[in-house]
Amino acid sequence: MFTTAVTSAVIMYALAGVISLLVAGLIKLLFVVVRRYGGGE
Amino acid sequence: MNFSDVANIFQGITSFGHSTWPMIFARIGLMILGAVLVYYGRKGVLEPLLMIPMGLGMAMVNAGVLFLDPTTAAVISRSTGEAVMADGTTQGTLMLAPFVERTDDLMYILQIDFLQPIYTFAFSNGLIACFVFMGIGVLLDVGFLLARPFQSMFLALCAELGTVATFPIAVALGLTYNEAASIAMVGGADGPMVLFTSLKLAKHLFVPITVVAYLYLGLTYGGYPYLIRFLIPAKLRAIRPQARPVVKISSGEKLAFAFVAGTVLCLLFPSAAPLLLSLFVGVAVREAGLQYFTNMIENTLLYGATFFLGLLLGVLCEASTIFNPKVLLLLVLGIISLLLSGVGGIIGGYLLYFFSGRKVNPVIGIAAVSCVPSTAKVAQKEVSNVAPDVIILPEALGANISGVITTAILTGIFVSLVPLMK
Numbered sequence: 534m535f536t537t538a539v540t541s542a543v544i545m546y547a548l549a550g551v552i553s554l555l556v557a558g559l560i561k562l563l564f565v566v567v568r569r570y571g572g573g574e
Numbered sequence: 575m576n577f578s579d580v581a582n583i584f585q586g587i588t589s590f591g592h593s594t595w596p597m598i599f600a601r602i603g604l605m606i607l608g609a610v611l612v613y614y615g616r617k618g619v620l621e622p623l624l625m626i627p628m629g630l631g632m633a634m635v636n637a638g639v640l641f642l643d644p645t646t647a648a649v650i651s652r653s654t655g656e657a658v659m660a661d662g663t664t665q666g667t668l669m670l671a672p673f674v675e676r677t678d679d680l681m682y683i684l685q686i687d688f689l690q691p692i693y694t695f696a697f698s699n700g701l702i703a704c705f706v707f708m709g710i711g712v713l714l715d716v717g718f719l720l721a722r723p724f725q726s727m728f729l730a731l732c733a734e735l736g737t738v739a740t741f742p743i744a745v746a747l748g749l750t751y752n753e754a755a756s757i758a759m760v761g762g763a764d765g766p767m768v769l770f771t772s773l774k775l776a777k778h779l780f781v782p783i784t785v786v787a788y789l790y791l792g793l794t795y796g797g798y799p800y801l802i803r804f805l806i807p808a809k810l811r812a813i814r815p816q817a818r819p820v821v822k823i824s825s826g827e828k829l830a831f832a833f834v835a836g837t838v839l840c841l842l843f844p845s846a847a848p849l850l851l852s853l854f855v856g857v858a859v860r861e862a863g864l865q866y867f868t869n870m871i872e873n874t875l876l877y878g879a880t881f882f883l884g885l886l887l888g889v890l891c892e893a894s895t896i897f898n899p900k901v902l903l904l905l906v907l908g909i910i911s912l913l914l915s916g917v918g919g920i921i922g923g924y925l926l927y928f929f930s931g932r933k934v935n936p937v938i939g940i941a942a943v944s945c946v947p948s949t950a951k952v953a954q955k956e957v958s959n960v961a962p963d964v965i966i967l968p969e970a971l972g973a974n975i976s977g978v979i980t981t982a983i984l985t986g987i988f989v990s991l992v993p994l995m996k
Contacts, residue, residue, distance in 0.1 A: 538745035538754065541995060545987050546738040552842065552983050553731050553976075556835055557723035563834060564720075567827050 585640035589665050600893035601636040608633030608888065620792035623877070624884040628788070631888020635669050639892075642666040646686060649679045669889050672698075672781065689889055697886050700773055702879045703766035704852040709876025710766075710946060710978065711856015712868055716831060717823040718972035719979075725934075725969075726942075728922060730976035733942035735918025736761025737984050740911035747903055752776045755992040757904050760787045761911035762981035763794060763945040765883075770849055774989045781890040782901045786908040788887060794912065795948050798940055801916045802956045806923075806936055812961035815969060816933040825861045832857040835979070843986025850982055915943050919973075934969075941970035944977025 581588050590598050608629040615625030642650065644662030651658050653674040658664045670689045674680050684690050696702050719726050737758050744754030756772040756779065768787040772780035802811070836854030840847040859867045890896070923939020941953040950970040957964050 535742060535746045537995065538742035538751065541751075541991070542738045542741045545741075545984070545991060546734070548987055549734065549738075549980060549984050550731050552839075553727040553980050554724075556839070556979060556983075557727040559834060559838065560720055560723040560831060563830055564827065567824075567830050 586637050589639045589641065592659070592665065597893055597897065600897050601639070604636045604891055604893055604896070605633045608636075608891075611888075619796060620789075621795075623880050624788060624887075625792060627881055627884035628888035631885045632891045633888075635667055635889045635892045638667050638669070639665050640667065646682075649674065649682050652676065652679060665894070667892060670886070670892075672890060672895060689886060692882055693886055696882070698773065700770050700848060702883050702886075703769045704848050705875045705879035706766045706883065707849055707852035708856040708871050709879065711853045711858075712860050712871045712876070714857055714860075714946065714975050714978070715971070716828050716857055716861075716975055718968055719975040720823045720827065720831060721821040722969065722972050723976075725926065726972040726976035727980065729919065729926065729939055729942035729973040730944070730980040732922025732925070732939065733915050733919035733944070733973075733977055734762065734980055734984055735921070736911040736913065736915030737981070739914050740907055743910060744903075744907050747907070749900070749903070749907075750776075751992050751995045753779055753900070755988040756780070756783050757786070757907045758911055759981075759985065759988065760790060760908040761915040762977075762984060763791055763912060763915060763943045763949070764978060764981045765791055767849065767981050767985045770846070771985055771988055774845070775992060779898070779900065779904070781887075782896055782898060782904050783908075785887055785891055785896070786901075786904050790908050790912050791945055794916075794943070794945050795952060797912075798916055798943075798949060798952050799956055801913070802920070802937055802940055802953070805917070805920050808960045810927070811935070811937050811957055811959075812964060813927075813932070813935040814961070814964045815935055815966055816930070825863065829858055829861040832861060839979075839982065839986070843983070843990055845989040846982060846986035849985065853978065853982065912943075916940055919943050919949075935964070935966050938966050938970045938973055942973035942977045944974060944981045946974055946978060947971065949977075950974040 611620060611625045611629030611632065614620040615622040615629060641663040647658045647662060647664035650664055650666055650671055656664065668687055670687050670693055671683050672693065674683045680694065684694065740758040740761055741754050744757055745751065749757065752775040756776040759768045759771045765788050769784045772783040776783065832854045836850055839850050856871060859871060919939040919942045920936065921939065922942060923936030926934045927936040935957060937953045937957050941950040943949045950967060953970045954967045957966050
């Protein structure tokens with residue numbers, strides 16, 4: 534049970550890392566899109 | 575009329591005579607703890623907005639125990655499984671019966687216990703947590719995050735160390751996966767998320783877990799400065815961040831971010847969608863300049879929800895509800911989780927310090943623990959103590975806001991994946 538918990542924790546942390554990077558990448562992409570087409574500052 | 579009839583007027587006192595010794599000590603202990611919360615809330619050591627109603631609720635629910643009439647006693651007994659006394663009565667209060675779930679029984683209790691309508695229709699379904707989150711959304715300026723997204727998200731991820739590491743520790747100490755995930759969320763340092771996760775995963779323990787979480791979150795303001803001083807030498811705390819060109823973020827860009835990030839995260843984690851919608855709708859209302867909505871959410875919803883959250887958490891601390899052998903374990907795991915998150919944040923700060931060629935102040939790492947805005951203020955205060963002219967608050971707030979988002983991501987992961995574990 535403990536081994537499963539450790540493995541799951543590592544997988545969940547990695548998943549959270551990937552999604553956090555995805556959000557950060559999304560922010561960068563948004564800047565490009567909004568500034569090019571949205572008339573942003 | 576005889577002596578027992580007169581004594582019957584003071585049921586709060588006579589009920590002690592019908593309780594076991596551990597229960598008597600628990601009731602008295604919780605009354606004293608309530609007084610301590612009010613005292614430290616008034617002093618400003620703990621968050622007064624939460625602790626004063628909570629302390630009063632805690633003390634008075636344990637004082638106001640009486641013998642419920644046989645009809646009410648039968649309803650309570652059906653839900654809790656506890657036997658009624660020989661005369662058909664049982665001990666209880668006229669405030670709240672959290673374990674009543676059968677529709678008929680609930681309809682009956684809704685007409686008896688004065689806080690039951692708020693508990694049933696706003697607390698046990700997570701609505702209060704969502705109201706608090708809307709308020710947090712309205713208070714957040716996501717511009718600090720948008721200015722440095724990768725740096726902020728990296729720090730926030732490091733500051734989730736406690737959330738992730740406490741999960742296997744809790745399992746090793748005998749908790750089930752669902753219980754372990756619920757108490758591990760304390761490391762996310764976000765009260766509404768802990769409430770939401772424990773309601774979803776471990777409803778039988780959500781009262782002690784949420785109480786532990788809010789007690790400890792109140793203590794971060796007092797405890798984290800010592801952690802910073804212990805782990806980061808004064809010389810490093812005084813580092814002036816490298817001057818960078820100011821990135822101007824328009825309200826349109828912030829609104830677009832709220833829309834896209836919220837929609838994508840809801841797509842990924844439908845089970846955490848209520849919290850995500852609440853957070854990002856708050857951000858959107860602020861950035862769209864909807865002043866009437868902003869005022870309504872910031873003043874009425876946020877403060878109203880915080881008041882009832884504190885009061886209900888206090889009232890839920892009735893000795894018979896919270897009397898659980900796992901509470902001591904939860905107390906230990908809660909502090910481990912918050913401590914590890916603080917250490918993780920500082921490790922993240924150090925990593926950034928080295929990777930940036932020693933140009934980033936490592937103290938900003940602790941701000942990534944998402945207790946908005948306490949940890950960002952703690953970080954700035956600790957830097958100001960050694961270097962009064964060094965300002966790290968903008969970077970710290972970026973990490974702080976990212977902390978809220980990563981905690982929401984981990985809530986989504988826990989709520990979605992942990993129930994699948996066998």
